[in-house]
Amino acid sequence: MKNSFKVFNIIFKDRFYTVALNALFQYVLYTLFLLFLVFFYNVNDYLVKVGSKVTFYAFFKKDIANENIVKLKKIIENWPEVKSVKIIKPEEGIAILKRSLGKESGILNTLDTNPLPVTLQINIKPAFTEKFYINQISDRLKKFEMIEWYDTTEKYIGNIISVRKNMTNIFIGGIALFLFIIFLALRIMSRGFINKYAQSIQLLKMLGASRAFIVIPFIVEGFIESFITSLLSTATSVYVVSYLQSELTELGFTILSLPLEVYLLFMLLVSAIGGISNIPGKKLL
């Protein structure tokens, strides 16, 4: 097979500009793709964090004995959906309220007595944040007579949880579509370039070159070209993310970089796409 590379270098030696143009095109495509990936990764991370923090607040009736409160806490702690349970005493509750109101907390000073009851803060495990489990927990809480009423953050973030699910589907579809577009674009572009060499390929066949003899150097060239451009795109994307990280941290935002294995998988995948899309069309072979 070494001979096929030698022949390739002799016959197709004037490919520098076409290869460079193709590489530039790939660089732009891959960089856009990676930035799209970073954007979604961060949106998804935000939604996961928010969506996984479902908390119930169960407010006790007045004058419930402390030992009964502790007993109920232990029962709820044993529920499979529950991550942790905390008792919030009225004075703690008012302190929390003051903190959350900030400058406007002065209004609470006008109160003669603390109106807040003893409260149970029930944190739900991230795996049980869907509507079905939330309803189950709600039904169970309703049965306890010592609980006056309860509230859950799920009703505020329920939409986020369902959006996140749809987002994941849209994202997977988006990646597949993007990769397919990359493949098609590269195929059309590479074939356009390769068709210029139709006569040379026909002549190689006439002289006895097999299909593999002709095709393998094209595949290797496409693979290397895509690997190098994907490496450059990865470097660009990492640079853009680190730049945004330094700029946005001052504004209170955090931006995450993609995990290393995502970059490696991306490079491997697009290199393979580059190699395959560089195969001359069937008509030429």
Add this chain to the structure above:
Amino acid sequence: MIRFENLSYSYPNKTGGLRDINLTIEKGSFVCIYAPSAEFKTTLLNLIYGEVLPSSGKLYVLDYTFPEDRKKISRLRKKIGYAFHPFCFFDDLTVRKNLIVNLLIKQTERHLKHIESIVDETIQSLTKLNPLELVKNLSYSEKQILNIVRALIGDPLVLLLDDPFKHLDKEEIEKWMKLFVEKSRSGITVVATVSNPAIPQLYGIKAFFMKKGRLLEEDEK
């Protein structure tokens, strides 16, 4: 050995073709086929080279049978030297590079330096061509010589020569004919098509005449 067995070939969108060809060419023999133009002489060589496949009948070339072995054509071609008509060259490459490419395809030899030395030696011993001249700048007769040299280089088992003496002067024809006879004596099977019937007669070579797609022996003409 090459054997045509009741072989016919017809062009998809054309009238005419080869009809009922039965011919055996033994290893090391030299056979000439002559006919005026448009009598499918090239088609006969293209069949041996696997460029076209028989419409019916069988063709045996070395260890291959056609049409069955159609997927092994590139392997067969490595064993055949073919002087094409019309010429098929990489016009933007030099004489030397055209021959190097041919050898790289046909041989498993991996050392480029060795291949280059074979090419340089061949050009020097057989021709007066400038190895560094681009093929597009060569005259017709120079191209014909390069065509023949390319077919000869790489020790083929079969030599197919399609009108190899076109554009060549008498002296050149004599030189190459002597070489082809030598090659056939050394065991290479040579099949040549010619437009001039005097050439096989002059060198005492077995000749066949093609008429309306049929192959006739000299006395059937």
